[in-house]
Amino acid sequence: MSNIEKDTEGHSYFGGDLGEGKLVHSNSQFERYHVETREAPWRIRLPKKFRISIYNNCVNIQECVQACIYNVHRVGEDGRITDPVEDLCRGCHCCTLSCPKGAICVELNPEFQRLGNTYFTPERMENIFFEAETGRIPVSGAGYGGVFAGKGFDGFWFDFSEIVRPTRDGIHGREYISTTVDLGRKPPRLVFEGSRLVSEPPRTIEIPIPMILDAPLSSPSDRSLALALARAASILHTFSILKAEDYFDGLSPYASNLMPRIPSSKIIEFPKLIKSSRIIELDYQEEKASEERIREDLKQVRRINPSVIVCTKFSNIDELAENAENSARAGVEIIHIHIDDCIVEQDPDTIVEAIRSVHTRLVEKRMRDEVSIISSGGIAEAAHVPKSVILGADAVAIGLAYQIALGCRFCYGDKHRDDCPMRVEDADINLASQRIVNLVNAWRDQLLEVLGGMGLREVRRLRGELGRAIFYRELEEKVYGDSE
Ligand code: SF4
Ligand code: SF4
Incomplete structure (x- = not known):
């Protein structure tokens, strides 16, 4: 029996029952991941270049x-x-x-x-707008116009060396390149008695793209933005994070594609949400969270919904690796490391170091395969998705980029104003979600090109593969040594 189901919009998805924490591809009916894109012009236009x-x-x-x-x-x-x-x-x-x-x-x-800032540059904003408008890859036809060295994601390039493996056709290839990733916890081993599994089964959810949508920076004053995000996540068969306090009844048709973000100190206030979700995110913000503390919080959550997958979110740069290790030891399934976009703008290396430090710590402690890592902050262009994966993330949470596609003007949430151009009117919900879908689809197409160029059949094999990248600083050191 096929488990490809239809959502409220009539989009099929690889479904499992809500609350089972399992989303699997059907064995009997294989479908290539495909999302319809269409032109989605927005009322706000960028100035001409x-x-x-x-x-x-x-x-x-x-x-x-x-x-x-x-x-x-x-x-x-x-x-x-x-x-x-x-x-x-x-x-x-x-x-x-x-x-x-x-x-x-x-x-x-x-x-x-004058658009954007030093990180979300005018060119990046222009590309985001084009991708959101058309769903296509921006091609200048005038060669690569970007930088060849820099900080953060600009400090390393993809290595498409064909010595290791011949390239594959990306988007239009005959061979299917999988962009599916697992979010959740895989036990180090499975224990059987006869044919009966006696150890804890894997608690994972499969999503067909290594991208989810992060919660908007500031609470949407209009519910239409939340609906647009939820609808986009549903069409893309992925998840959208929404702050628990921003939930309302109108979102319930999209519950299986939503991940509520609950402050770790307020678990008790959201039992209904925890019960109705497949994944929840506990937000520890800047805190240093001990293993015991996380374990207690997990117990509290599991008393409400034993099968819910739990993600812990941390933003404290200095404590990320420690918090991640404590989460993994406590039994959490997903770790979300977030660096504020303001911080990444000031020092783009922060997000790169954050992902590397958490991935490396979990590898050293032999726990990396037991948990998934989601990273967010500084995701400003398509290349940042595979670059995050190379550094060790399983998936990224796209935040500011989709907001820019809807007209955000970098108030970074704390100066949210009534005249915010990102406002989504009720009549714009479908258009706004289409722009998000277009953007993500254009980024997935570019991911396919990268995977194809590297001769990889699936994005899972790219995770933590630092050998697939050339780091400018390492190269410079190798070539010039200590010389000035
Ligand atoms: S090429 Fe001729 S038509 Fe074009 S701007 Fe120059 S003078 Fe005018
Ligand atoms: S020739 Fe080049 S610079 Fe001149 S209008 Fe056309 S695209 Fe622009």
């Missing part, structure tokens, strides 16, 4: 029309060139070079350059 001026010494010989392969310069019905379509400009300057009169000026739009 380039500004084009045509000076009045233009003599209308239309060399620019010939030179621009992006159709920016056009000829009107009167035979004269029209105003350039600046949206399409890629800044290649072919037109400026071709114009014998020097009548064209193409320059970066200062309004565009």
Whole structure:
């Protein structure tokens, strides 16, 4: 019997009963993961990247029309060139070079350059907007325009060396590349008496992409944003985290795709949510949590729902590895390490070091395979997903990126205002969720390209594979040694 089920939107998902904590692929009916994308233009537009001026010494010989392969310069019905379509400009300057009169000026739009911050740069914001709008991979056609060294995720590159394994076709390949990951706890061994399993069975949930959606930075003043997130998570067959205090009855159709975030000190206040969820997240924020404390909290949760999968979330950089080890020892299934986007902006290395330190600690303690790691903070582009996995995460929680796709202007939650452009109106719920779906799908396509380039058949095999990356600092040290 097939266990591919339909949700409230009519989307099929690899289902298990709510509360069983098991989400499995059907043996009898195999389906490739596929999500429909469609154009989803938003009411907020980003400023154009380039500004084009045509000076009045233009003599209308239309060399620019010939030179621009992006159709920016056009000829009107009167035979004269029209105003350039600046949206399409890629800044290649072919037109400026071709114009014998020097009548064209193409320059970066200062309004565009003021977008975002030093981490969520204007270019990253532009890509996020494009991906959310179209569901496609942004291709500039003008080569790689990014940096070759830097801090954080910019400090290392993928190693596509073919010596190890030939590449596979990514998105359009004949072989299916799996992006499925497990969230949960796998016991170190299974013990059988005859054919009967006597040890504790694995407590895992399979999701078809190594991405979940993080809770919005500030509590959504309108419930439509929460509904859009829940709907997107349902379409993507993944999870969306929502703060427990932001729950309302209208979310119940999406319960199987929601992960309530409950402050660790308030477990007792949310029994209904704990009972109706497959995964819950206990938020310890900046705390240092002992094994005993986590064990007690777990007991409290399990008294309410014995089968719920529990994730512990920590944000204290200095205590992350210790807290993660304590969680694993206490019996937690998932560890969510979160570095605030503000901190990552100031020091992008923090998120890289955080993931590495937690993964390494659990490997050293031989507990890595018993728990899953979700990381969040600083996830600003598609490449950050496989890079997080290489560092040791099983999955990432996308936060600020989807907010940017909906118009967020970096108030980082603490200055949330009534005029926040991220507001999702009731009529926009489907459009907003489609933008999130488009964004995640475009990132998954890019993940497939990375896996294909590395010759990997599944993303699970990328976890902690530091050999699949080249670290700039290590390379520099190797080449130049101690020399200045
Ligand atoms: S090539 Fe220069 S002079 Fe000719 S139409 Fe274009 S802008 Fe005008
Ligand atoms: S800079 Fe390049 S893309 Fe932009 S209008 Fe000129 S030729 Fe076209």
